[in-house]
Amino acid sequence: MKQNLSNARQNFLQRRYAVSLGRRYVLAAASVMLMGVIGCSQLSNSNNRAFAQSQTPQSELPISDKPASIDTEIVSANTKFGFNLFSQLLIRDNSKNIFFSPSSIALALSMTYNGASGSTQEEMAQALELQGMSLQQINSNYAELKASLENPDPQVTLNIANSLWVDRNTSLKPKFIESNQNYYQAQVTNLNFADTRASDQINDWVRENTEGKIDKIINKINPDEVLFLLNAIYFKGSWKKEFQSDKTAEFPFYLSSGEEKQHPMMSQSGDYTYYETENFQAVSLPYGENGRVSFYIFLPKQNSELKLFYDNLNAANWEKWMSKFVKREGFVRIPRFKTDYETTLNDALSALGMQEAFSNNANFSEMGNNLKISQVKHKTFVEVNEEGTEAAATTSVGIQLTSAQLPSQKPFEMIVNRPFFCAIRDNQTRSILFMGSIIEPIDSKKIDS
Missing domain, CATH: 3.30.497.10 (Antithrombin, subunit I, domain 2)
Known part of the structure; x- marks a missing residue:
């Protein structure tokens, strides 16, 4: 079994190296x-x-050949x-x-x-x-x-x-x-x-x-x-579907104070996993080939606010919302930020x-x-x-x-031009790797130039 684990790790490292090169x-x-x-x-x-x-080198845990x-x-x-x-x-x-x-x-x-x-x-x-x-x-x-x-x-x-x-x-x-x-x-x-x-x-x-x-x-x-x-x-x-640089352009981003700032926004159209309520829009932007890990954006609607969303953000509602995402055709525009x-x-x-x-x-x-x-x-x-x-x-x-897709619905449009919540989630285990609240995006390329 130790040999199996060692082989698995070697295969993983080889795949990782090949992916990083290509x-x-x-x-x-x-x-x-x-x-x-x-x-x-x-x-x-x-x-x-x-x-x-x-x-000394640690002992390996007894792990079954079947997926855990x-x-x-x-x-x-x-x-x-x-x-x-x-x-x-x-x-x-x-x-x-x-x-x-x-x-x-x-x-x-x-x-x-x-x-x-x-x-x-x-x-x-x-x-x-x-x-x-x-x-x-x-x-x-x-x-x-x-x-x-x-x-x-x-x-x-x-x-x-x-x-x-x-x-x-x-x-x-x-x-x-x-x-x-x-x-x-x-x-x-x-x-x-x-x-x-x-x-x-x-x-x-x-x-x-x-x-x-x-x-x-x-x-x-x-x-x-x-x-x-x-x-x-x-x-x-x-990204499972990359954003094209030539479609990035300056658009207004509205801060919580009401101030408007011009900010580089990335855009694309396609089929997305999407959820919408009367208070917010949410979209999942997947990574890799199988989309197991995704970047989630929750955007309060213009008649709502981020504070109201956070008042309802808890583990129970999160799981309920995750179960209601469906395939939808749509257009997304999100800020480039750091x-x-x-x-x-x-x-x-x-x-x-x-x-x-x-x-x-x-x-x-x-x-x-x-x-x-x-x-x-x-x-x-x-x-x-x-x-x-x-x-x-x-x-x-x-x-x-100690001292399911809805073909009868028209394509959605989600313009992330105001403060939003985001998370990076492993969709198979349902583990949240990162989460955050973006109040004011700062353009990374301006910082690095």
């Missing part, structure tokens, strides 16, 4: 999660032996968490562009969840919508979801990588390390954090696993930091019920002794143009010591 139009997204753990305890001899064993059946419970939990977190981000940042990766944040915090215990674990389960699921179930489901998400289409690359970087003088429980190896395929490296080159090694891993989209996540390692846990997601693909976003998630996660993890009462005893989360940060970047979409996300978590 394709002009791409979608790229990268996500990195960083966890800094602060502590000062020394490894006992027995822990040293256990930790050394954990550094994804537990919808874990996807549903991620979807709920993503929209709950988005609602918290909107409270503070509703006047600017927001774009983040709920999948990356959920995955990163789920790896951290393996180190939590007691009421800290209960609160994290509440925030992540994991109530009623055992740790074994959570880990197994994430292993299956990761395997299903990767390599979704011959013209789409989706890689998920994890790693733990541990100071050589630090004591972490072997079970915590082994769980992240076995279920999340985390690479574990033991470093001398006092060496100034340690941060360079970690940043090299980030750069490699995001195809250079994220260059650096660690500026320096503080003396009391003992662990960094990283997650990287890289997504690259082409934006970045940065936020600290401590308050948002606390508002979702995850409070104790940030306090001196935190219980991460399954990871080590006397640890708490100090800060959770998230940075993202997205660019949409005629060639495709490019996106990157970085999440950092620091831990410290």
Whole structure:
């Protein structure tokens, strides 16, 4: 079975290389999660032996030859968490562009969840919508979801990588390390954090696993930091139907304030998966050959507004809306844009019920002794143009010591010339990879010129 997995990985890498050479139009997204753990305890001899064993190549999970059946419970939990977190981000940042990766944040915090215990674990389960699921179930489901998400289409690359970087003088429980190896395929490296080159090694891993989209996540390692846990997601693909550059032209984009700005807009006609209500229009723009992954745009109608849409945006409505998309002939015009976003998630996660993890009462005893989360940060970047979409996300978590088609309908017209909501979704697993609110698009080509 190990041989089968090795062959499958080799085939995937070969296909990925061939696709990267032969394709002009791409979608790229990268996500990195960083966890800094602060502590000062020394490894006992027995822990040293256990930790050394954990550094050896990890064992492969027993995976059936049949396609893994994804537990919808874990996807549903991620979807709920993503929209709950988005609602918290909107409270503070509703006047600017927001774009983040709920999948990356959920995955990163789920790896951290393996180190939590007691009421800290209960609160994290509440925030992540994991109530009623055992740790074994959570880990197994994430292993299956990761395997299903990767390599979704011959013209789409989706890689998920994890790693733990541990100071050589630090004591972490072997079970915590082994769980992240076995279920999340985390690479574990033991470093001398006092060496100034340690941060360079970690940043090299980030750069490699995001195809250079994220260059650096660690500026320096503080003396009391003992662990960094990283997650990287890289997504690259082409529009199923490319936008032609000669059809891009300047049109007005209307800001929430009523101000009008001339902005480059991309246009095309064809058959789309489409949904419309009295309050909004929505279209799915697929990537790759089979369209498994799509870019969704939800545009409030002119007699409505984005705030009203967000008042109704939740996991239940999202699933209902997804089920009502149908094939329609139509015309779409969307802005070419580029934006970045940065936020600290401590308050948002606390508002979702995850409070104790940030306090001196935190219980991460399954990871080590006397640890708490100090800060959770998230940075993202997205660019949409005629060639495709490019996106990157970085999440950092620091831990410290506790101190159907309708042929009778006429073609629709969807002019995205005002603030809108967007998401990148894997339609097979129903996982939302990225989501965001675009208030004011900025032309990427003007920025780069």
